[in-house]
Amino acid sequence: MxxxxxxxxxxxxxxxxxxxxxxxxxxxxxMTLGVFHFAYHNLDRVKTxxxxxxxxxxxxxxxxxxxxxxxxxxxxxxxxAIELDPSKQRSVDSLYSLYKLGKLTPAKDEIYQLAYRIxxxxxxxxxxxVNDWGRPYDNIQAMFKDSIRLERFGHFIxxxxxxxxxxxxxxxxxxxxxxxxxxxNPLNIKEGLGSYLTDGFLYEENPGDFTGVDxxxxxxxxxxxxxxxxxxxxxxxxxxxxxxxFGAGHMNLLNPLLDISKEFELVSPLPYLExxxxxxxxx
Numbered sequence: 113m114x115x116x117x118x119x120x121x122x123x124x125x126x127x128x129x130x131x132x133x134x135x136x137x138x139x140x141x142x143m144t145l146g147v148f149h150f151a152y153h154n155l156d157r158v159k160t161x162x163x164x165x166x167x168x169x170x171x172x173x174x175x176x177x178x179x180x181x182x183x184x185x186x187x188x189x190x191x192x193a194i195e196l197d198p199s200k201q202r203s204v205d206s207l208y209s210l211y212k213l214g215k216l217t218p219a220k221d222e223i224y225q226l227a228y229r230i231x232x233x234x235x236x237x238x239x240x241x242v243n244d245w246g247r248p249y250d251n252i253q254a255m256f257k258d259s260i261r262l263e264r265f266g267h268f269i270x271x272x273x274x275x276x277x278x279x280x281x282x283x284x285x286x287x288x289x290x291x292x293x294x295x296x297n298p299l300n301i302k303e304g305l306g307s308y309l310t311d312g313f314l315y316e317e318n319p320g321d322f323t324g325v326d327x328x329x330x331x332x333x334x335x336x337x338x339x340x341x342x343x344x345x346x347x348x349x350x351x352x353x354x355x356x357x358f359g360a361g362h363m364n365l366l367n368p369l370l371d372i373s374k375e376f377e378l379v380s381p382l383p384y385l386e387x388x389x390x391x392x393x394x395x
Contacts, residue, residue: 139377141353142343143187143384144367146295146360148285151221156361164284168220176288176392181229183388187379189234189355193343194227195362196241208239227357242342242356246335249326261317265327268315276310289392293385295360298367305364308332336365344375 149156152165166173196204204223210216211228218224227239248256255261285291294300308328315324343356354376358366371378 137375138350139373139375140348141187141379142356142370142376143184143189143354143379143381144296144356144358144363144370145184145226145292145381146301146363147222147226147292147357148282148295149222149359150225151219156359158282160282160284164282166285168225168288169218173288176388177225177229179388179391180289180292180385181226181233183384183391184226184355184381185230185233186387187355187381187384188353189230190236190352191240191346191348191354192227192231192236193240193242193346193354193356194223195243195358196223197243197245198241198342201241204239204241222357230355240346242339242346243358244335244338244342246331246333246338248330251323252327252330255317255323264317265312265315265323269311272311272314287392289385289388293382293389296363296381296385298380301360301363301367304361305368308364333365336362336369340366340369340373 148160150168152160154160168174168177194204207216208228208231211224212232216224216228223239230236231239255265313324313328315327317323339358339362343354346354348354356366367378370376
């Protein structure tokens with residue numbers, strides 16, 4: 113009997129200690145900075161007409177981006193994660209090394225303009241690739257290979273967009289700082305998430321099936337969960353601070369999931385972007 117009591121007492125201590133360590137473990141601060149794609153790849157559903165595309169290599173945009181970088185640097189990130197696949201890591205390592213040496217030709221994309229710039233200014237050794245494209249279900253992959261089925265799906269989405277009067281062309285950016293403030297506004301992010309329960313999500317090839325649900329699950333929800341998993345895989349120690357620079361559309365899933373995570377503490381970029389705005393206004 114005494115032995116049983118001792119064993120139970122030890123078990124209580126072990127369980128109690130485990131519970132305390134799991135709840136008191138410090139979370140890693142993580143800031144998500146949603147951006148428009150500076151190089152205008154136009155791979156997203158909402159595109160920018162050529163006449164409305166700006167060159168971020170020109171003024172006043174370069175000064176605005178420099179102000180953004182300077183303000184974000186106050187977050188003191190020790191890790192920067194970008195929207196490129198891990199398969200591109202070796203290439204990014206080489207390009208980032210050239211950038212730090214001042215030997216890389218200026219590029220328009222946000223990886224060069226923000227990630228490399230901030231990384232160099234903070235003397236970070238590496239920029240991490242954490243993107244993924246998700247995994248479509250077999251039935252969706254089969255639909256994509258069938259031109260007739262794919263055309264029906266496309267017509268369905270186009271008709272909904274027409275009925276709802278959705279604007280699929282983005283407006284010209286007049287100020288990069290102001291644009292990022294708008295893109296990272298929690299209300300705009302929340303509204304963006306709602307769009308993934310409309311459009312293709314509603315599509316049914318046959319009444320009662322889940323074709324549209326499977327489409328969005330694989331291409332968007334699965335994709336962002338994989339991105340978070342890639343972020344989790346980055347080696348880190350206590351005190352590390354992560355900056356994630358991605359297309360703003362991803363924030364409608366990345367932010368709420370990171371916010372409820374037991375290992376991350378989500379940090380808003382808005383206070384820092386407001387400092388960037390102040391830097392611009394004081395010039």
